[in-house]
Amino acid sequence: MAKTKVVVTRQLIDEAQQILDEKKGELEIVQWQSEKPCERSWLLENAKGATGILVMLSDKVDEKLLEAAGSQLKVIASFSVGTDHVDRDALKSRNIRLGYTPTCLTDAVADLTIMLILMAQRRGGESIAKVINGEWPQMPWHPLLMTGPQIGGSTVGFLGFGRIAQATLKRLLPFGIKKAIYLTSRPGQPAKEDHFGLVKQATIPVEPATSADQLAKESDVVIVGCALTPSTKHLVSTDFFGKMKKLAVIVNIARGPIIDTDALVKALDEEQIFGAALDVIENEPNIQANHPILKQPRCVLVPHIGSATIETREQMATESVKNLLAGLNGDAMVNEVEL
Amino acid sequence: MAKTKVVVTRQLIDEAQQILDEKKGELEIVQWQSEKPCERSWLLENAKGATGILVMLSDKVDEKLLEAAGSQLKVIASFSVGTDHVDRDALKSRNIRLGYTPTCLTDAVADLTIMLILMAQRRGGESIAKVINGEWPQMPWHPLLMTGPQIGGSTVGFLGFGRIAQATLKRLLPFGIKKAIYLTSRPGQPAKEDHFGLVKQATIPVEPATSADQLAKESDVVIVGCALTPSTKHLVSTDFFGKMKKLAVIVNIARGPIIDTDALVKALDEEQIFGAALDVIENEPNIQANHPILKQPRCVLVPHIGSATIETREQMATESVKNLLAGLNGDAMVNEVEL
Numbered sequence: 001m002a003k004t005k006v007v008v009t010r011q012l013i014d015e016a017q018q019i020l021d022e023k024k025g026e027l028e029i030v031q032w033q034s035e036k037p038c039e040r041s042w043l044l045e046n047a048k049g050a051t052g053i054l055v056m057l058s059d060k061v062d063e064k065l066l067e068a069a070g071s072q073l074k075v076i077a078s079f080s081v082g083t084d085h086v087d088r089d090a091l092k093s094r095n096i097r098l099g100y101t102p103t104c105l106t107d108a109v110a111d112l113t114i115m116l117i118l119m120a121q122r123r124g125g126e127s128i129a130k131v132i133n134g135e136w137p138q139m140p141w142h143p144l145l146m147t148g149p150q151i152g153g154s155t156v157g158f159l160g161f162g163r164i165a166q167a168t169l170k171r172l173l174p175f176g177i178k179k180a181i182y183l184t185s186r187p188g189q190p191a192k193e194d195h196f197g198l199v200k201q202a203t204i205p206v207e208p209a210t211s212a213d214q215l216a217k218e219s220d221v222v223i224v225g226c227a228l229t230p231s232t233k234h235l236v237s238t239d240f241f242g243k244m245k246k247l248a249v250i251v252n253i254a255r256g257p258i259i260d261t262d263a264l265v266k267a268l269d270e271e272q273i274f275g276a277a278l279d280v281i282e283n284e285p286n287i288q289a290n291h292p293i294l295k296q297p298r299c300v301l302v303p304h305i306g307s308a309t310i311e312t313r314e315q316m317a318t319e320s321v322k323n324l325l326a327g328l329n330g331d332a333m334v335n336e337v338e339l
Numbered sequence: 340m341a342k343t344k345v346v347v348t349r350q351l352i353d354e355a356q357q358i359l360d361e362k363k364g365e366l367e368i369v370q371w372q373s374e375k376p377c378e379r380s381w382l383l384e385n386a387k388g389a390t391g392i393l394v395m396l397s398d399k400v401d402e403k404l405l406e407a408a409g410s411q412l413k414v415i416a417s418f419s420v421g422t423d424h425v426d427r428d429a430l431k432s433r434n435i436r437l438g439y440t441p442t443c444l445t446d447a448v449a450d451l452t453i454m455l456i457l458m459a460q461r462r463g464g465e466s467i468a469k470v471i472n473g474e475w476p477q478m479p480w481h482p483l484l485m486t487g488p489q490i491g492g493s494t495v496g497f498l499g500f501g502r503i504a505q506a507t508l509k510r511l512l513p514f515g516i517k518k519a520i521y522l523t524s525r526p527g528q529p530a531k532e533d534h535f536g537l538v539k540q541a542t543i544p545v546e547p548a549t550s551a552d553q554l555a556k557e558s559d560v561v562i563v564g565c566a567l568t569p570s571t572k573h574l575v576s577t578d579f580f581g582k583m584k585k586l587a588v589i590v591n592i593a594r595g596p597i598i599d600t601d602a603l604v605k606a607l608d609e610e611q612i613f614g615a616a617l618d619v620i621e622n623e624p625n626i627q628a629n630h631p632i633l634k635q636p637r638c639v640l641v642p643h644i645g646s647a648t649i650e651t652r653e654q655m656a657t658e659s660v661k662n663l664l665a666g667l668n669g670d671a672m673v674n675e676v677e678l
Contacts, residue, residue, distance in 0.1 A: 013482050036479045058480055079482070107491050111514060115457035122451055122648070124458070125467055127641040134628030136642045140375050141397055143352050143418070143652045150648035152446050171513045175450060247649075289473030302466040303475045309461070309489035310586075313482045 003028040004328060007046050008054040009038035010079070016317030023325065044068045052077065054324045061086040066094060075327025079320040081105055081307065082255070083337055084228065092339035099323025099333045103163070104315040105307035110167035112306050113253050116277035117172075117221055120249035121148045123275065125300040149220065149247045149274060152176035157209065157219030159183050159235065160226025160254065166195045168223060173203060181218060183209045184226075216243035221251070228255035236260065241267035249275045253306055256282040261293060268296045275299065279306045342367040343667060346385050347393040348377035349418070355656030362664065383407045391416065393663045400425040405433060414666025418659040420444055420646065421594075422676055423567065431678035438662025438672040442502070443654040444646035449506035451645050452592045455616035456511075456560055459588035460487045462614065464639040488559065488586045488613060491515035496548065496558030498522055498574065499565025499593065505534045507562060512542060520548045520557060523565075555582035560590070567594035575599065580606035588614045592645055595621040600632060607635045614638065618645045 008031040012020060020029060030046050032038040037058045047053060047069040055061060057080040066073060077099040078086060091098050119125060123146055130136060130146075139145065154177050158165045161182035169180050180202070184191060188210040191199045198206055209215040212235060215222065222244065226232050236250070237260035244250070250273060252259050261282045267273050275298040281287060284304060293299055307313065323333040347370040351359060359368060369385050371377040376397045386392060386408040394400055396419040405412060416438040417425060430437050458464060462485055469475060469485075478484065493516050497504045500521035508519050519541070523530060527549040530538045537545055548554040551574060554561065561583065565571050575589070576599035583589070589612060591598050600621045606612050614637040620626060623643060632638055646652065662672040 010482065035481055056480065107515065108489055111457060111490055112461055114514075115454060115461060115463060118450060118454035119458075119463070122454060122644060124454060124463070124641065127644055128464055128467065128639060131626060131640050131642050132628065132633055134626070136624040136626050139624065139642060141395065142374055143349065143656055144649065145647065146642065146644045147647045147649045147652055150447055150650040151450055152650070171510075174510045174513065175453075176446065285475040285478065287470060287473070287475050289471065294471055300467060301470050302463070303470050303478060303485065305461060305466055305485045308484065308486045310483065310486045311489040311491070313486055317482055 004052075005030065005050045006052040006054065006324060006328070007043070007050045008032065009043060009059050010054075010056050012317045012321065013314055014317075015314060016321045019318065019321045019325075051075070052324045052328050054079065054320055055085075056080065057082065057085055059085065061091070063087065063090050066090055066096070075099065075324060077320045077324035077327060079316055084255075088337065088339050097327045097333070098337040098339060099320070099327060100335055100337055101316040101319045101323075102335055104319060105312050106163050106167050108309040108312040109164045109253055109306040110171055111309075112279060113164070113168045113223060113225075113251060114171050116251045116253065116279065116300065116302075117151065117223070117249065119300045120251060120275040120277040120298075121151060121221075123148050123298065124277075126297045129297065149249070151221070153178050154220035155179045155181065155218050156221045156223065157181050157183070157215040159212070159215065159222065159224045159258070161191045162193070162225065163195050164253070165223060165225040166191075166198055168225070169198055169202075169206070170196050177204065179204055180206045181209045181215055182206075183212055183215050187211055212240060213243055216240045217245075220245060220248050222248065224250065224252040224254050224258050226254055226258065228257055233257050234260040236263070238263040238266065241272050244273050246271065247274045249273065249277070251276070252278045252280055254280065256280040256284050264299070265292045265296060268298055278302070280304055343391075344369065344389045345391040345393065345663060345667070346382070346389045347371065348382060348398050349393075349395050351656045351660065352653055353656075354653060355660045358657065358660045358664075390414070391663045391667050393418065393659055394424075395419065396421065396424055398424065400430070402426065402429050405429055405435070414438065414663060416659045416663035416666060418655055427676065427678050436666045436672070437676040437678060438659070438666060439674055439676055440655040440658045440662075441674055443658060444651045445502050445506050447648040447651040448503045448592055448645040449510055450648075451618060452503070452507045452562060452564075452590060453510050455590045455592065455618060455639065455641075456490065456562070456588065458639045459590060459614040459616040459637075460490060460560075462487050462637065463616075465636045468636065488588070490560070492517050493559035494518045494520065494557050495560045495562065496520050496522075496554040498551070498554065498561065498563045498571075498597070500530045501532070501564065502534045503592070504562060504564040505530075505537055507564070508537055508541075508545070509535050516543060518543055519545045520554055521545070522548045522551055522554050526550055551579060552582055555579045556584075559584060559587050561587065563589065563591040563593050563597050565593055565597065567596055572596050573599040575602070577602040577605065580611050583612050585610065586613045588612065588616070590615070591617045591619055593619065595619040595623055603638070604631045604635060607637055617641070619643055
């Protein structure tokens with residue numbers, strides 16, 4: 001009997017690769033070998049006859065790939081929390097299951113969110129730059145030198161209030177924040193899911209906002225943590241920044257296009273807000289050294305490292321392989337997208 | 340009757356300056372006007388006849404200054420948490436009181452400590468540099484790209500366990516740390532002061548270490564938060580780094596000379612530890628752009644901004660003025676050093 005064919009678009013790490021390798025007896029494993037992202041032409045060519053495909057965020061899963069694979073394809077296992085790169089309708093119409101790894105990165109992203117909030121308030125990027133440029137010896141001390149707003153006593157506004165946002169709120173409580181407000185797709189309504197018991201019961205008020213306007217006006221810290229949809233694209237633009245407080249900061253840990261980058265540059269230039277810190281940005285990773293956002297001393301930009309901890313990436317890899325195998329065998333996945 | 344003379348070595352901010360100015364009827368206020376640090380010669384000249392002097396961290400308070408002021412001097416009010424710049428014995432022998440502002444900056448420094456821990460683990464400085472240098476478009480994605488250790492599950496070791504360290508621990512709890520250990524001047528003994536009820540009762544073990552060795556060996560995160568004394572100078576040196584875990588990070592928010600900078604550069608060079616983040620460093624602020632620590636991608640250095648929040652600096656200024664006035668009137672200060 002011919003072995004079941006699977007295609008994997010990346011060398012995996014440690015435990016994940018080991019689980020996969022243990023199946024060599026039953027599976028024909030075709031795996032992209034280079035450190036560079038998998039080439040589209042290689043994937044299209046090798047997908048032919050595959051029953052399962054394990055893909056990265058950088059691999060587009062569309063009609064063309066499904067067509068190239070053939071009707072025996074049963075499962076796509078994506079090593080990612082987002083599934084923007086996958087044509088869900090195409091999978092659904094062919095009855096192909098989709099696995100992903102949304103939960104294991106919650107802590108890593110929430111940790112990074114706290115780092116970014118503090119860097120935006122405490123002028124982290126600007127501070128580092130001054131020291132690296134040798135400016136420290138010439139910085140005359142003044143009581144307000146390099147000061148920023150303090151997080152204690154602040155109102156924190158969440159655009160989107162899912163698991164990562166709630167894990168961030170949990171971390172923020174001992175910093176002495178005063179209040180949390182959140183905007184979801186159901187403005188003014190309590191969040192549907194209460195992952196850590198903070199929606200029903202926290203030591204501070206945690207309340208739904210009725211509009212983006214209200215959230216912009218009241219927040220000292222704005223955290224962008226919602227999904228990217230047609231209605232959230234450029235949700236944060238000139239109008240939103242215009243309503244924010246002058247000492248407020250904004251952090252984006254979700255998807256770049258939710259913030260209008262041109263509007264952010266303008267808001268920073270005109271000191272409409274105090275600062276920003278971004279893990280994601282429109283058109284990433286194609287951010288050249290002359291990009292206008294990089295000229296803003298009060299903006300920190302890191303290269304989409306939200307889930308970049310050793311522990312999380314190992315767990316994501318392992319869960320992707322488990323999802324792949326579950327899909328082949330008709331078993332329950334660790335996390336499956338309802339198509 | 341002649342007015343009581345006070346000398347203030349800096350223009351103050353908002354409320355603090357206002358409280359001072361309201362006393363113009365009773366006081367002769369001599370105040371340094373420039374944005375630059377007060378010149379020593381100006382201070383020595385103007386101190387003559389002063390009953391109170393409000394100084395910054397950069398103003399040395401020694402025999403020579405007290406001599407120049409004269410025997411009517413009753414109070415030194417320092418706008419600082421540390422009093423390294425003050426000759427306490429000289430004050431004591433002349434029966435001069437010393438006010439300082441140690442408590443109001445706890446939150447600001449603890450906040451910054453969290454930022455620095457996360458930057459050391461999550462490669463904050465390295466990340467920013469890659470983006471600024473235009474390297475993002477050419478960073479081939481890999482599951483371990485830009486990954487660092489995750490704080491969840493870690494053991495956090497505190498060198499010194501005073502108010503700021505304990506406030507940092509309070510913030511760390513919801514990040515899911517597993518254990519805290521601390522070394523004080525009484526190794527193996529429980530901390531004398533329990534500022535937030537965490538020494539007696541926390542949700543995780545919080546235990547005294549018996550030695551610096553033990554703390555170095557067991558910690559995933561080391562936080563330097565002790566006072567600088569002859570016995571803590573270079574407490575963290577080659578020997579200490581040699582015992583640390585390869586994935587551990589170190590953060591210094593106390594005083595530069597507690598860490599031997601040459602040893603730190605070597606430890607980073609040889610990958611004995613994962614990373615470092617410093618708010619203070621030996622010989623600050625004289626850190627030139629060619630300083631060897633600035634060549635280490637896994638080290639973040641910020642220019643002593645621990646207490647640099649608008650709220651804290653305003654409160655420090657106000658408390659300094661209150662201490663000065665209390666010293667003139669023989670009233671209780673907000674915070675007074677026992678000499």
